[in-house]
Amino acid sequence: MNSERKIASSIASTDSDVSEPPGSVAILAENPCSLEEQNTDFQKISDNSLKFLKQHFPASSVKDWNNWKWQLRNSFSSLQHLQSIIKLSSDEMAVAGNDDINLPIRITPYFASLIANSKPGNAIRKTMVPVMDELIVSPGEESDPLDEHKHNNVKCLVHRYPDRVLFLITNFCSAYCRYCTRSHMVGDSHHSHGRRSDWDEAIDYIRNHTEIRDVLLSGGDPLTLPDERLRYLLSELRTIKHVEIIRIGTKVPVVLPQRITPALLKMLRKFHPVYMSIHFTHPDELTPEVSQACNMIADAGIPMGSQTVLLKGINDEPEVFKKLMQGLLKIRVRPYYLYQCDPILGSAHFRTSVNKGIEIIRSLRGHTSGYAVPHFVIDAPGGGGKIPILPNYVEGKEDGDLLLINYQGKHFKYPDYM
Ligand code: SF4
Numbered sequence: 001m002n003s004e005r006k007i008a009s010s011i012a013s014t015d016s017d018v019s020e021p022p023g024s025v026a027i028l029a030e031n032p033c034s035l036e037e038q039n040t041d042f043q044k045i046s047d048n049s050l051k052f053l054k055q056h057f058p059a060s061s062v063k064d065w066n067n068w069k070w071q072l073r074n075s076f077s078s079l080q081h082l083q084s085i086i087k088l089s090s091d092e093m094a095v096a097g098n099d100d101i102n103l104p105i106r107i108t109p110y111f112a113s114l115i116a117n118s119k120p121g122n123a124i125r126k127t128m129v130p131v132m133d134e135l136i137v138s139p140g141e142e143s144d145p146l147d148e149h150k151h152n153n154v155k156c157l158v159h160r161y162p163d164r165v166l167f168l169i170t171n172f173c174s175a176y177c178r179y180c181t182r183s184h185m186v187g188d189s190h191h192s193h194g195r196r197s198d199w200d201e202a203i204d205y206i207r208n209h210t211e212i213r214d215v216l217l218s219g220g221d222p223l224t225l226p227d228e229r230l231r232y233l234l235s236e237l238r239t240i241k242h243v244e245i246i247r248i249g250t251k252v253p254v255v256l257p258q259r260i261t262p263a264l265l266k267m268l269r270k271f272h273p274v275y276m277s278i279h280f281t282h283p284d285e286l287t288p289e290v291s292q293a294c295n296m297i298a299d300a301g302i303p304m305g306s307q308t309v310l311l312k313g314i315n316d317e318p319e320v321f322k323k324l325m326q327g328l329l330k331i332r333v334r335p336y337y338l339y340q341c342d343p344i345l346g347s348a349h350f351r352t353s354v355n356k357g358i359e360i361i362r363s364l365r366g367h368t369s370g371y372a373v374p375h376f377v378i379d380a381p382g383g384g385g386k387i388p389i390l391p392n393y394v395e396g397k398e399d400g401d402l403l404l405i406n407y408q409g410k411h412f413k414y415p416d417y418m
Contacts (some may be wrong), residue, residue, distance in 0.1 A: 043258060046288045052113035056085060065109070068259040072224070074172060076107045082129065085112055089120040091131045099132050102143075102345060104187040106176045111255040112282060123282045123314045127177055133349035135177060140381070141343045143184040147383035156202040160385060164214035167202055169233065170194045175255040177279075179309060179350045181342045181379075186220050194225075205371050206243065213244040215279075223252035223259055227267050232356040234271040246271060249307070251279040258294035265300040276304045277335060282315050283323040291331045298332040305336030308374065310360070312341075312352045318363035325364065325372040335374040340389070342379055354378065354389060364393040366407025 043066035045053075053065050057074065064070045076082050079096040082105075088096070097103060107115075107128050115125040115245045148166075158166040171186050171194070180186055206212050215237055222230065237243050252259045253276075268274050276297060280286075297304055306328050308315065315321050325335045338360065341351045344352045364373045377386040395403040400411040 003195070028346050042262060044288050048287070049110060049113050049289065052085075052109070052116055057109065058115075066258050068256055068261070071108045071256055071258055074109050075174070076109070076112050077105055077304055079105065079129070079323055080161055080284070082112070085116045086118055086129075089131075090342070091133075092120065092129055094132050095130045095134070098132075098135070100135055102134060103130070103176045103178065103180060103183045105130065106173065108174050108256050110258065110289065111175050114287070121313070123320075124284055126314055127179070127281055127311070128175060131349070132345040136348065137345050138343075138348040141345050141347060143345050145343050145381045146181060146379055146383075148182075150383055154197045154201045154205045157205055159209075159212075159381060160203075161276070161361045163211055164216065165212050166216050166218055167205060167206075168219050168223060169199065169217050169222050172224050173219070173221040174224050174259075175279075177251070177309075179311060179317045179341055179344070179347055181344060182220075183344055188381055194229075199233060199236075203233075203240075206237070207240050210242045213242055213312040214247065215243055215245075216247040216249055218249035221250050221252055222248050222404075223250045223256075223264075227264055230264075231267050234274075238271050239353070243275045245275060247275040247277055247281070249277045253278050253293040253297065254280055254285050254290055257289040260293035260296050260414065262296075265296060265302075268302065269300045272301060274302050276302050277307050277336065278304055280306045280308055280324060282327060283320060283327050286324070286327040286331065286365065293335055294331040304333040306333050306374065307338045307339065308335075309350075309353055310357050311350050314350075316352050316356050316360070318360050321360050321371070322364060322368060325374065326368060329369065335372055337386075338374045338376045340376070343381060358389060358391050363406070365391070 043293065044061055045065060049065065050062070053060065053062065056224075057065070060070070060074075076085075078093060078358055079088060082088070105128075110148045111128070115122055115128065118125050120126075148160075153159045156168045158168070160166070168182075168185075171182075172187060173180075173186055176183075176187055206215060235244065237246055237306070278294075294304060306325075308321075308324065310316055315324060321338075328335055338357060340354055341347060343351065361373065376389045378389060379385070380387050393405055395405055395411070397403065397416070398413070400417050401418040404412045404414060406412060
């Protein structure tokens with residue numbers, strides 16, 4: 001973390017400067033909860049969460065814990081702070097004194113409860129706690145490998161594909177993933193995307209481009225914004241006739257399930273069709289709280305798809321991956337994308353070979369429900385967009401027959417004369 005960013009992240013928890021990310025605790029303080037939003041009676045709390053709450057926040061109540069704004073205010077944002085729940089490895093310790101880590105640290109108490117007392121090899125811990133490998137830049141790595149800035153027609157928009165846009169509405173997240181494709185902008189106050197004037201400029205662009213039928217809200221994490229700000233944005237987008245669908249890209253249901261409140265869902269369902277793409281990484285994320293949040297989203301009529309980044313030593317074992325995909329179907333999330341990890345700076349320790357992803361897809365196709373098989377894609381460096389990568393089930397052609405191989409390795413022919 002450079003010193004400017006360190007300062008920015010510490011300011012974010014105390015100051016109310018309007019230039020901050022809009023989901024930051026400062027902005028939340030300016031947007032107190034309505035009575036409806038404060039109602040946390042519906043929330044489940046798991047035994048694991050309860051134990052963690054009693055041990056690490058003895059002065060706080062279950063009601064506090066189930067309040068998403070309490071979760072944001074009490075997030076772990078430094079390695080020193082994390083030392084109260086995990087014993088840092090020497091590698092993690094070395095990072096503690098280093099100023100060059102690219103991303104700030106932020107983990108909600110809820111998500112931190114999943115790594116309390118864990119070993120350094122714990123999968124979720126590796127996605128959240130930085131190690132010195134983050135400082136090693138390998139060939140082919142770039143800070144913005146997808147060249148999103150080149151497709152920034154206005155500040156908050158990436159218009160890469162013909163009929164849809166990516167609308168970066170905040171650069172704040174409730175938890176920072178160490179392998180984040182947008183680590184060059186998220187958590188960095190110099191890249192604030194939450195100003196009303198920036199949003200309005202983006203909305204005007206969408207209004208003037210009638211070919212745009214699909215708007216993906218992302219960031220940062222859109223669901224870190226207060227309901228009122230989301231309502232403003234969604235209602236503006238819904239005044240544009242050619243916008244057919246709105247999608248929300250988020251990790252909030254996984255790292256901050258307390259944010260999925262009846263009030264939020266009541267508001268979102270007014271703007272249907274709304275879809276949600278949720279960033280899942282590992283089967284250990286499928287807790288009772290996450291299950292409740294996803295079932296509530298499904299009950300609100302919001303179709304959910306998952307997005308998962310293939311990560312070395314985290315989810316690259318076929319059995320682990322299958323467990324995640326099958327677990328998602330049980331909570332009504334349809335596996336959607338498996339991404340080859342983008343070559344951001346300092347990501348080599350997370351990246352697998354492309355063959356590993358093909359092996360995972362091969363281990364799923366035919367061996368479990370088709371619904372549990374996501375699309376494996378590489379987001380092409382340089383801005384080429386998502387390119388699907390598939391195992392090869394076609395062996396060739398012989399006398400007009402297509403030679404096929406099935407999931408069991410058995411050979412078949414299809415008469416392909418047409
Ligand atoms: S939630 Fe998404 S945008 Fe936020 S740090 Fe993780 S990968 Fe990046």
